[in-house]
Structures are given as structure tokens and as C-alpha cells.
Amino acid sequence: MIQEWINVTGIITKGHQVASGMTKDSPYPLGTIEMQTPCFKQLGLDISRFFRGTLNINIRPYKFKLYNPQYTFETVKWNPNSPSETFSFSYCQVIYYKAKYIGLLYYPHPETKPTHFQDDSTLEILTHPLDGIKYGQSIQLNLNPNEIDIFSN
Template sequence: MDKPTAMTPEWITIKGTIREGHQVASGIAKDSPYSQGTIEMQTPFFKQRGLDISSFFPGTLNVKISPYKFKLCNPQYTFELVKWNLGSPAETFSFSFCQVIYNKGKYTGLIYYPHPETKPNHFQDDSTLEILTQPLDFIEYGHSIELNLNPTEIDIFSD
């Protein structure tokens, strides 16, 4: 069976809620050491490795899926020890394509997963997915959202 793409329907769907993140990915946090935002700073490094995320908004949607948790098991992309900022240690990142369903629209997205074992700070819990996608009109914290996820790349489970 082919992996799900925007053209195939073999997805698992999970509901979640938009929650506020650390606002470091987008660079809008007042105390962020990365005024440009980490996503914008990382984009050329991912592109050099074969993943162009420049069409997505340079920030993440934080989607809380509790009571469920997730584990990326076979992501489409994993980039080991990316040195994207001179003042930070190298980090490992994984990505899995997904679909974002919001306000009667369906949008291409990517799960953005900075591996916690290499990430210096600004951690997410294991029930919050960070999603890269295009800007979504009228989205706000607390809004419900659905995600279509690739079941060959991510496990969704509860305790």
C-alpha cells in the first residue's frame, strides 16, 4: 500500500484543539532569542537536505490531541544533528506529511518534530503536535481542528 499523500485517502483522522505554544517558532514571543523565528532560520537547512518548507507559514500550529499521545515511528524525513544556529547545539528533526481540516477547508501540512533529546528548550508535551501549514484565516486558540495523519509514520495511543 502506498503511503498517504494529498491524493490518497488512507489517513487516520484525529481531532484536536489549537493551543498557544512558546511562540519561538514564529519569532513573536517577546523574550524569544530568535526574532526571525526558528522556522524561518531552519528553512534553508531543511531545503539543503531535500525538504522545502518555504510555502508554509513560518510558525507552527500547536494541536493538542489529549487524551491521546503520539510517537513518530517512521517519519518521511529525519535530519540528524542540524546545526541551524551558531549559538545552539545541533538538533535532529523529523517530518511527516498530514492534512489539516479547518473551517470546511483541507490543507497540506507537515508534522514538525524537533527531537527532544537534542532540543535545548521550549519542549512540547507528547499530546501536542506541531504542524506546519499555510496561514489559516480566522484560526484562534481554543478552536477545534482535525488532522489526517499517515498511520505508517505516526502512532496515536492513549495510556
């Protein structure tokens, strides 16, 4: 059990909506998370309890670096029409209206990701559906200090 968390506040931002499949011109109508879920389960991480999309949280002026994630899966071939990718995950807590929800920092490594990049101030989080969540809202995260570093420019 994690004794000390890194607590960071961020703003919910609109992502590319490819993870959820909600963008109109997505090459993945079901969303990338739906397509990747069986691959991750086969590798030992079951993400099926989470919403099939990511919560994008901008923590500017801070940036993050994932350095010792609990899970890293290399050469994951989740789509037959794309190259293999590397993914890392770190458990976290999402604090929304004083309630805590378990979550995972979802990190597709940019060096293996073909498109739809995030900047290093935006965390992509897998978590349970959060009623009433809106873009522009403030939200808090508890992050594992043994796996991630938060720093300012």
C-alpha cells in the first residue's frame, strides 16, 4: 500500500477522443481502449472495470516523467494495421467531489506511438465513469511517488 502520494491538481481537457472512439473520423470506431483491453488482460492487467476512454488532465505548469511504472508492456500488437506499441501503467487515485476513485495512468510511449500525441503536462487516466464531469473542471490526482515524478519547467 502506498503511504505517501504525490497530490496534483489539474484541469480536465478534451483529448483526441480516439481512445473512446467518440471522434467522428476515428479509424477505431470502438475506441483504442476497447481494442487494447484484451491485449492488456492477456499480459496480466485487466482494465475492463474502467471507462473505455481516457480522462485527460492537464497539470500545467508542471510536467511528469514516468520512471518506474508498475506495468510496462512492450511490442503490443493491438491493431493489425498499425505497428506494435509500448504501454506503461501506474495506479493512481482520482479525487472528484471529495470521493476517491481508483485509476491508472495510461501511458502509450510516444517513441512507439504513430499519432495522437499528448504533451508532457497532460496525464491520460483510466478510471470509472464520473457523473457530471466536464471539460475545464478542476480535479485532483494522487500519484505514486515510486513510479512518477512531477516537476516544474
